Amino acid sequence: MEPEVEEEARRIRRERADWDFINSLPPRLKIAMLYYIETGDIRRACKIAEMSLEEFRELMRKAKIPLVA
Numbered sequence: 001m002e003p004e005v006e007e008e009a010r011r012i013r014r015e016r017a018d019w020d021f022i023n024s025l026p027p028r029l030k031i032a033m034l035y036y037i038e039t040g041d042i043r044r045a046c047k048i049a050e051m052s053l054e055e056f057r058e059l060m061r062k063a064k065i066p067l068v069a
Helices: 003-016 019-024 027-039 042-049 053-062
Strands: none
Touching (some): 019 027, 027 042, 027 053
């Protein structure tokens, strides 16, 4: 992905995220969410969270983090 596109996706994820919800998560899940917001790497974020892709996507929905590609 081009750097400009990647930065725009990161900006969108940061702006739309529910930071109160994210900050209330247990440490492992919070780290996984932050990792996804900054990198967009959902598969590695799932591994950090020790969750399936479906479970992590549900957590993303609760955190209001859009799936930006």
